Amino acid sequence: MSTAPTQEMYFQPPPPPPPPxxxxxxxxxxxxxxxxxxxxxxxxxxxxxMQPGRVTALIGPSGCGKSTFLRILNRMHELVPSAQLxxxxxxxxxxxxxxxxxxxxxxxxxxxxxxxPNPFPTMSIYDNVVAGLKLxxxxxxxxxKDALVxxxxxxxxxxxxxxxxxxxxxxxxxxxQQQRLCIARSLAVRPRVLLMDEPCSALDPTSTxxxxxxxxxxxxxxxxxxxxxxxxxxxxxxxQCAFFLAEHGTPGAIVESGDTEQMxxxxxxxxxxxxxxxxxx
Ligand SMILES: Nc1ncnc2c1ncn2[C@@H]1O[C@H](COP(=O)(O)OP(=O)(O)OP(=O)(O)O)[C@@H](O)[C@H]1O
Numbered sequence: 001m002s003t004a005p006t007q008e009m010y011f012q013p014p015p016p017p018p019p020p021x022x023x024x025x026x027x028x029x030x031x032x033x034x035x036x037x038x039x040x041x042x043x044x045x046x047x048x049x050m051q052p053g054r055v056t057a058l059i060g061p062s063g064c065g066k067s068t069f070l071r072i073l074n075r076m077h078e079l080v081p082s083a084q085l086x087x088x089x090x091x092x093x094x095x096x097x098x099x100x101x102x103x104x105x106x107x108x109x110x111x112x113x114x115x116x117p118n119p120f121p122t123m124s125i126y127d128n129v130v131a132g133l134k135l136x137x138x139x140x141x142x143x144x145k146d147a148l149v150x151x152x153x154x155x156x157x158x159x160x161x162x163x164x165x166x167x168x169x170x171x172x173x174x175x176x177q178q179q180r181l182c183i184a185r186s187l188a189v190r191p192r193v194l195l196m197d198e199p200c201s202a203l204d205p206t207s208t209x210x211x212x213x214x215x216x217x218x219x220x221x222x223x224x225x226x227x228x229x230x231x232x233x234x235x236x237x238x239x240q241c242a243f244f245l246a247e248h249g250t251p252g253a254i255v256e257s258g259d260t261e262q263m264x265x266x267x268x269x270x271x272x273x274x275x276x277x278x279x280x281x
Contacts, residue, residue, distance in 0.1 A: 074107055197227045
């Protein structure tokens with residue numbers, strides 16, 4: 001039976017927003033992190049809380065220790081033979097460097113996307129996405145793998161472009177697509193935090209925008225920390241920023257951190273103002 005349309009049928013109120021998905025989001029907290037390569041101290045007592053559901057951008061001139069700090073956040077710093085560190089990194093209050101905790105577990109929970117896309121070039125797109133499962137000892141039944149691959153490629157914003165060629169090699173994709181494939185690969189082990197070290201620096205502006213859109217969507221479910229030299233990008237993608245500086249040969253330290261809008265609009269420190277306005281670095 002059809003009814004005549006009423007005014008309410010034409011002017012439906014907008015649907016309620018989806019329930020917040022922040023419940024399982026992780027807080028990553030760095031406490032008094034110092035780092036050395038050999039005798040050389042490159043970070044001095046850096047503390048920063050990277051909040052759940054937000055994108056945190058690490059900015060600062062070249063050599064001030066942003067990448068070193070990022071690599072400390074998922075225990076990659078210790079791969080360098082001469083490297084040492086002091087301080088704590090807490091994932092929801094638990095120290096990832098605790099001697100009782102396994103390295104692979106920290107890396108599974110805290111994923112990393114690098115500057116240069118690094119898919120396994122001869123491996124298929126499908127196999128690239130699931131490559132991390134074995135490495136981190138994550139068991140997924142064969143029947144669940146197809147769904148996982150699709151889910152991760154959708155989240156990485158790549159599914160529509162590759163769904164008909166999942167068996168093609170990862171190396172046959174464009175640079176921007178390869179970077180999104182790497183994001184999908186990171187997501188497959190269901191990390192709670194995703195670290196991104198200048199993920200767009202090797203990409204053209206269009207691919208950069210696609211990755212930025214992907215970052216915005218992922219932030220609902222993964223805590224994201226991104227190193228970027230691009231101030232417009234830091235402004236566009238992050239809600240929170242930390243400005244690193246290594247002045248006059250001293251180790252890198254955070255000069256100022258806080259809400260991105262405040263850091264760009266009304267920075268407290270003159271050095272932050274100079275940097276975000278392109279006056280140095
Ligand atoms: N493997 C290493 N061995 C020795 N020194 C290193 C190593 N990696 C980095 N450094 C030094 O540590 C300091 C911080 O480097 P880092 O790459 O963290 O800075 P950054 O702010 O990320 O720089 P950029 O923006 O240029 O990538 C630099 O002085 C660098 O030379």
